[in-house]
Amino acid sequence: MVGIVAYGAYVPRLRLQRQAVYDANKWFAAGLRGLAKGERSMANWDEDSITMAVEASRDCLTSHKAEDVRSLYFASTTHPFKDRQNAGVIGTALSIEQNLLASDVGGSQKAGTSALIAGLNASKNGGGPALVAAADKRMARVASSNELNYGDGAAALLCGTENVIANLVGHHSVSMDFVDHFRGDETDFDYGWEERWIRDEGYSKIAPPAIKAALAACKLKGADITHFIMPSLMPAVPKQMAKICGIADGSVRDLLGANLGDTGAAHALVMLVDALEGAKAGDKIMVVAFGQGVDVLVFEVTAENAKLPKRKGLSGWLARRKEEKNYLKFLAFNEMLPIEKGMRAEFDKKTALSVLWRKRDMIYGLVGGKCKVCGTVQFPRTQVCVNPNCHAIDSQDPYAMAGLEANVMSFTADSLVYSPDPPGYYGMITFPEGGRFMADFTDSDKEQVKVGAKMRMTFRIRDNDTMRGGFKRYFWKAAPV
Amino acid sequence: MARGIKDKVAILGMGCSKFGERWDSGAEELMLEAYKECIADSGIDAKQLNAAWFSTAIDEVHVGKSGIPLSMTLRLPNIPVTHVENMCASGTEAFRGACYAVASGAADFALALGVEKLKDTGYGGLPGGRGGPLQALWNANGTAPGNFAQLASAYQTAHGVSADDLKKAIGHVSWKSHQNGAKNPKAHLQKAVEMDTILNAPMIASPLGLFDCCGVSDGAAAAIVTTPEIAKSLGKHNLVSVKALQLSVSNGSESGHNSWDGSYFHTTRIASKKAYEEAGIKNPRDEVSMFEVHDCFSVTELVTMEDLHISETGKGWKDVLDGFYDADGKIPCQIDGGLKCFGHPIGASGLRMLYEMYLQFQGRAGARQLKDPRIGMTHNLGGSPRENVSSIAIVGRFE
Numbered sequence: 001m002v003g004i005v006a007y008g009a010y011v012p013r014l015r016l017q018r019q020a021v022y023d024a025n026k027w028f029a030a031g032l033r034g035l036a037k038g039e040r041s042m043a044n045w046d047e048d049s050i051t052m053a054v055e056a057s058r059d060c061l062t063s064h065k066a067e068d069v070r071s072l073y074f075a076s077t078t079h080p081f082k083d084r085q086n087a088g089v090i091g092t093a094l095s096i097e098q099n100l101l102a103s104d105v106g107g108s109q110k111a112g113t114s115a116l117i118a119g120l121n122a123s124k125n126g127g128g129p130a131l132v133a134a135a136d137k138r139m140a141r142v143a144s145s146n147e148l149n150y151g152d153g154a155a156a157l158l159c160g161t162e163n164v165i166a167n168l169v170g171h172h173s174v175s176m177d178f179v180d181h182f183r184g185d186e187t188d189f190d191y192g193w194e195e196r197w198i199r200d201e202g203y204s205k206i207a208p209p210a211i212k213a214a215l216a217a218c219k220l221k222g223a224d225i226t227h228f229i230m231p232s233l234m235p236a237v238p239k240q241m242a243k244i245c246g247i248a249d250g251s252v253r254d255l256l257g258a259n260l261g262d263t264g265a266a267h268a269l270v271m272l273v274d275a276l277e278g279a280k281a282g283d284k285i286m287v288v289a290f291g292q293g294v295d296v297l298v299f300e301v302t303a304e305n306a307k308l309p310k311r312k313g314l315s316g317w318l319a320r321r322k323e324e325k326n327y328l329k330f331l332a333f334n335e336m337l338p339i340e341k342g343m344r345a346e347f348d349k350k351t352a353l354s355v356l357w358r359k360r361d362m363i364y365g366l367v368g369g370k371c372k373v374c375g376t377v378q379f380p381r382t383q384v385c386v387n388p389n390c391h392a393i394d395s396q397d398p399y400a401m402a403g404l405e406a407n408v409m410s411f412t413a414d415s416l417v418y419s420p421d422p423p424g425y426y427g428m429i430t431f432p433e434g435g436r437f438m439a440d441f442t443d444s445d446k447e448q449v450k451v452g453a454k455m456r457m458t459f460r461i462r463d464n465d466t467m468r469g470g471f472k473r474y475f476w477k478a479a480p481v
Numbered sequence: 482m483a484r485g486i487k488d489k490v491a492i493l494g495m496g497c498s499k500f501g502e503r504w505d506s507g508a509e510e511l512m513l514e515a516y517k518e519c520i521a522d523s524g525i526d527a528k529q530l531n532a533a534w535f536s537t538a539i540d541e542v543h544v545g546k547s548g549i550p551l552s553m554t555l556r557l558p559n560i561p562v563t564h565v566e567n568m569c570a571s572g573t574e575a576f577r578g579a580c581y582a583v584a585s586g587a588a589d590f591a592l593a594l595g596v597e598k599l600k601d602t603g604y605g606g607l608p609g610g611r612g613g614p615l616q617a618l619w620n621a622n623g624t625a626p627g628n629f630a631q632l633a634s635a636y637q638t639a640h641g642v643s644a645d646d647l648k649k650a651i652g653h654v655s656w657k658s659h660q661n662g663a664k665n666p667k668a669h670l671q672k673a674v675e676m677d678t679i680l681n682a683p684m685i686a687s688p689l690g691l692f693d694c695c696g697v698s699d700g701a702a703a704a705i706v707t708t709p710e711i712a713k714s715l716g717k718h719n720l721v722s723v724k725a726l727q728l729s730v731s732n733g734s735e736s737g738h739n740s741w742d743g744s745y746f747h748t749t750r751i752a753s754k755k756a757y758e759e760a761g762i763k764n765p766r767d768e769v770s771m772f773e774v775h776d777c778f779s780v781t782e783l784v785t786m787e788d789l790h791i792s793e794t795g796k797g798w799k800d801v802l803d804g805f806y807d808a809d810g811k812i813p814c815q816i817d818g819g820l821k822c823f824g825h826p827i828g829a830s831g832l833r834m835l836y837e838m839y840l841q842f843q844g845r846a847g848a849r850q851l852k853d854p855r856i857g858m859t860h861n862l863g864g865s866p867r868e869n870v871s872s873i874a875i876v877g878r879f880e
Contacts, residue, residue: 343604352614363618378737380619386737410635410743414627414686416606423687426621427631428867430739438621438628438736438867451638462622475619 002124003164003299008060009273009314010052010135010154011260013322013443015039018148020325025143035148040261042324043152045333045420046442046460048472049076049135050086052154054093054459057133058403060156062311066094069158070128071101075115077183077265078137079104080472089474090133092364093459095400101127109231109291111265116157116287117295120168123159130159136264139188139334146190149233151261155269155314165308166276166285166299172214175293178202195234203237207294208244211286214296215245222246225298226283227275229253231267232290241288259318268295273314279305322445333420344418349465351473361398366457366476368435369396377401377434399435401457406431406439406478408453413446425449429478439478448480456481485759489584490723491709491879494523497836500700500824501669508543508598508701509554515701515829516555516594523590523705524715527555530705531588533562536575536595537828538863540566542608543598551594568863569775570728570872571595572702572831577726577872579706589711595833596701597826607697626686626694628865629778633688635743636784640795648688650798651779652679655692657807658776658815662822664848669698669824693779698824702832704839709879720879721842724856725759727752727873736867746862748871749788753860756873757790762856766791769875770854771841772806772814773834775862776821785860786814808849816841816849827863831872834859838876 022036043052053074061069074087081089087102101122105115112134119130135154140146180202181192192198207230215222222245230238235255242252253271255262263270268289275285283301288294312320324330331337361367362380369381374390377399385392411427418424425441427449441449442460455478465471496518498511506514520527535551537544544550548562565574572595579591602608607625637647656676662668674692682690712720729752735741753765762768774789776782786806787797800806806814817823817837820830838857840846856877863870 343602344606344609347609349617351618355614356618359615359618376738380737382733386733388732388734388738388740410631410638412623412627412630412634412686412689413684414624414630415683416626416685417609417622417624419622423684424622424627426623426627427634428736428743434739436737436739437619438623440621451634462618473618 001164001167002120002159002161003167004157004276005129005160005162005164006060006063006158006308007273007276007313008056008058008062008156008311009270009317010055010059011041011314011317012043012047012052012152013320014042014044014324015259015321016042016330017323017325020327021148024327029143032143032145032148035145038258039323040148041151041153042330043137043333044443046477047137047152048080048461049078049137049154050080050089051459051461051474052137052152053133053135053156054090056135056154056156057090057094057131059311059313060131060158061094063309064129064158066096068129069096069131070099071119071122071130073103073105073115073119073130073132075105075111075132075134075265076136077106077109077111079106089364092360093474095361095365095367106265109265110289110293110295112267112269113287113289113295113297116269116297117171117173119159123161132157132159132269134266134269136266138264141189142331142336149257149262151263153260153263153266153270155266155273157269157272163304164302165305166301169284169298169300170214170218171295171297172210172217173293173295174206174210176206177292178206199234199237203232203241203290207241207288207290210294210296211241211245211288214298218298220284220298223248224284225251225286227251227253227279227285229268229271229275229286230288230290231255231262231271233262270314276305277313277315281305342418348467349463349473350468351465351471363475365400366402368399368401370399371395372397377431379435379437401431401435402476404431404433404457405481406455406457408449408451408455409436410451411441411449429455441479442477443479454481455479482755482758485725486580486584487724487760488709488722488879490580490706491712492704492721492839492876493525493590493707493712493717494519494705495703495836495839496522497667497702497833498700499667500698500826502600503699504600506699508550508596511598511699511701512551512554512594512596515703519703519705525590525705528558529590530557530560530592531590532560532579532582533557533592533594534565534575534578535562536565536571537597538566538568538571539597539599539608539827542602544596567870569777569827569830570861570863570870571828572833573859573861573872573874576704576832576835576874577728579704580723580726583706583708590705590707592703592705593832594701594703595829595831597828598699599697599826600699605697624686626689626778629781630686630689631743632780632784632866636780639742639744642798644688647798648680650801651693651783652676653801654776654779654782655679655821658819658821661808661816661849662818665818665823668818668822669696670818670822689778689780695777695820696822696824698826700824700826700829700833702829702836704832704835719843721839721876722879724875724877725756725873727756727759729871731864731868733868743866745784746788746866746869746871748869749785749860749862752871752873753789756875760875762875765789769812769856769858771816771838771851771857772812772860773817773819773837774814774860776815776819777825777862781862782814785862789858789860813851816851831859831861831874835874835876842878
C-alpha cells in the first residue's frame with residue numbers, strides 16, 4: 001500500500017516580530033492592530049523556495065537514501081526560475097540525477113497537495129520512492145495583512161510502499177476557477193477579493209462537498225478524522241468546514257500562525273508534518289488545500305511512524321529561532337527598500353553556465369574527493385591529490401561532504417565586503433574526515449562564531465545576478481550547529 | 482640548491498614616485514616620475530637599456546595588459562618589455578626578471594619598473610571581483626583584510642595568546658610604522674598616531690581595525706641593474722649588490738589539506754630559508770640589518786617576522802612589544818613606513834622596498850638613516866594566508 005514513508009521540514013531561523021511590523025506601519029494601517037502579535041518566519045537574504053526545499057528534503061531523507069528517489073516534485077508559487085527546472089536544482093543539490101523524473105508544480109495554493117497526490121500515484125504505480133518538496137517565500141506589500149500573516153518555510157514528504165508511516169486511504173479533488181486572489185506575472189504581490197465573499201461563496205460551497213466525497217470514498221465518517229488539516233488565512237474557516245462535515249472541533253489542527261505564519265503552497269504539507277510528528281498508529285489525518293478548487297487527502301497512521309528515526313522536523317526547526325525586531329531588515333532582505341549598497345555591490349555576478357555544468361556536483365552537491373592512494377578527503381576534487389606527501393594523479397573518487405559537520409579553524413567578521421547582512425562572516429572550516437575550504441557563514445551571530453565551533457553545511461544563495469534578470473547562484477555555506 | 486646569483490648583479494640606479502592618493506596623476510605620470518629619478522641616478526642613457534620588466538597587479542583598472550604601456554610611456558628604444566603579474570609580489574618579480582637577465586649575460590642594463598594606479602575606481606580599498614569563473618561560484622565572498630584577519634584567530638589558537646595581547650602587539654606594529662613614515666617625505670601617510678587611536682579605530686575585519694590595514698595608494702618605483710663590474714667601470718662607488726632572490730608559491734596544501742593550522746605563512750618559511758642559503762647567511766637574527774616586509778596588515782608583519790626565522794615561532798608578538806623591530810630596536814623593520822604608511826601601489830611595492838634599502842646603504846635616507854647597515858631583506862606576500870606568492874630579496878653592500 002502506498003503512503004508516506006518519511007517527512008521533513010524547514011523553517012528559516014529569523015522570526016519577525018509582528019509587533020515591530022505594526023509599530024512601523026500603524027500610522028498608515030491602524031487596522032492591522034489585531035494581527036500585531038506573535039511572530040512569523042522570515043527567510044534570510046540567502047534563502048528562497050529552492051534552498052528551503054533542499055533543507056526540508058535533507059531533513060526528510062535523514063532516514064532514507066537520496067539515490068533511491070525516482071521522482072521529485074517541487075511545489076511552490078515562488079519558484080526562483082520561470083524556465084529552468086527548479087526541481088532539477090534540488091535534485092542536483094541532493095546528488096540525485098540519474099533515473100530521476102523531476103517536475104515543478106505551481107500556480108495555486110493547492111500546489112503542495114497536488115504534488116503530493118502526484119508523488120503518491122507515481123509511487124503506487126511502481127515508480128519507486130517519490131520525494132515531494134514544497135516551499136514558498138511569498139512577497140507582500142508594506143502594511144498589508146499578508147505581510148503579517150505569511151511565513152516562509154518548507155516541507156518534504158517521501159512517498160513509497162515500504163515501511164509506510166501513513167497509508168493513503170484515499171483522495172479527492174475538484175478544480176474550478178474560483179479567484180479568491182491572484183498574482184499576475186507582472187507583479188510580486190497578491191491581489192485579493194473580499195474575505196466574506198471568499199468564505200461564503202468559496203470555502204463554504206466548494207470545500208464541504210469535496211470533503212464529504214473524500215470521506216465517502218474512504219468509507220469514513222467525519223467523526224473518524226483525528227487530525228483535520230486545512231490552511232486558511234481566515235482562522236475560523238477550518239473550524240466551520242469541520243463542523244459542516246461532522247469533524248470534531250478538537251481534531252482541527254492549529255494553523256501555526258502564532259510562531260510561523262502561512263507558508264503558502266507548502267502550508268498544507270508543513271501542517272501535515274506537524275501532525276505526523278505527534279500522530280499515533282490508527283490516527284486518521286485529513287489534509288485539505290484550497291485554491292481554485294480543493295484537494296483532499298486522507299491518511300491512516302501506522303505503527304511504523306513511531307519507529308521513524310529522529311529528525312529535526314518542524315518542531316526542531318521551529319525551536320531554532322532568533323527574534324528579529326528590525327522591520328527595515330525584513331524589507332531590505334526582500335528588496336523592498338532601496339538601500340545604499342555601495343560600489344562593492346556592483347561587481348558583476350555573471351555565471352559561466354558551462355563551468356556550472358562541468359562542476360555541478362562540486363557546486364550544487366558539495367561533492368569533494370577521496371584519494372584512493374593515501375585516503376585523504378579533499379575539497380574540491382582535483383586531478384592531483386592535495387596531500388603534500390602524496391600528489392597522486394587522477395586518484396580520487398567522489399566524496400559527498402554536504403552531510404558532514406565541520407569545525408571553524410579561523411574566521412573573521414568583515415565590514416568591508418558587501419553583504420546584504422553585514423558584517424560578512426566567513427572562515428576556514430575543516431572536516432574531521434579530511435578536507436577544508438574557506439566558506440561563507442550564514443545564520444551566524446558574533447556569539448556563535450568561534451574557533452572550534454561546529455558548523456553544518458547548508459545550501460544557500462551565494463549571489464543574485466540582477467543584471468541578467470535574477471540568476472541565483474547557489475552554493476553551500478556553513479551555519480552554526 | 483642551485484648556484485644562485487649572489488653578487489652577480491648590482492643596482493645602478495633607482496627611483497620612486499611620491500606615493501599616495503595621486504589624484505593628479507595616472508599610471509603613466511607615476512611611471513615617468515619614478516623613471517626620471519632612476520635613469521638620472523644610474524647615469525646611463527635610455528638607449529643603453531637592453532631589456533625591461535614591467536610589473537602591475539590590477540592592470541585592468543589602469544594601464545591594461547602587456548609590456549606596451551611601459552614602452553609607450555617611456556618611449557623605450559623597441560627593446561623587449563615583459564609584463565609580469567604575481568599579485569603583491571609583482572614588483573619583486575620585475576626586479577627578479579631584470580636581475581636574471583643581467584646575471585645570465587643576456588643584458589648589460591635591465592630596467593625593472595612597477596606601478597599601480599588604484600585610486601580611479603571610485604571606492605576605498607582594493608578593487609574586487611577578480612578570479613576565474615569557477616572561483617566565483619564557490620570561494621568565500623571575502624576581502625583582503627578579511628582573509629588576513631584570520632591569521633589572528635589561528636595564531637591565538639596555536640600559541641595561546643590572548644586577544645588583548647595580540648591586539649596590542651599588532652597595534653604596536655602599526656604605531657611603529659607611523660613613527661617611521663612621519664620621517665619619509667614620499668610616504669602616503671606621514672603622521673605619527675597614538676596607540677589609543679590605533680586600538681580604538683573602527684573595525685574593518687575583526688580583529689583588524691582601520692590602523693591595522695595598509696593604505697591603498699598610487700605610485701611607481703624603478704631600478705636599473707647591471708653587473709658589479711660594469712657599475713665600477715662607470716665610476717660607481719658604494720655598490721649595492723643582490724645577494725638572493727627567492728620565491729615560493731602555494732600549491733594548495735594550506736587551503737586544502739588539514740596539515741596547516743592557519744597561523745603562519747608556509748611559503749615564507751620556505752622562501753626565506755632558500756634566500757638565506759643563497760646569500761650565505763647563517764644566523765639572520767644577527768646578520769640582517771634591516772627589513773622591509775609585507776605589512777599589508779599589521780598581523781601579517783607580526784607573523785612574517787617568525788616565518789623569516791627572526792622571532793621564535795609563537796613569540797613574535799613579544800619581540801614586537803619589546804621594540805625589537807622599532808627604528809631604535811635591534812633590527813628596524815619598515816624604516817620607511819612600510820606598506821602601512823609609505824603605501825601599497827601593488828605592482829610597485831617590491832621595488833619601493835628595495836629603494837629604501839638602496840638609499841640606506843648609500844647613506845641617502847635622510848632623517849631615517851640607520852647607522853651602517855650591511856644586509857637588508859625585503860619580503861612580499863601576494864594573495865591570502867592560504868594561497869599565496871611569497872617573494873624575498875636580500876641586498877647588501879658589495880664587498
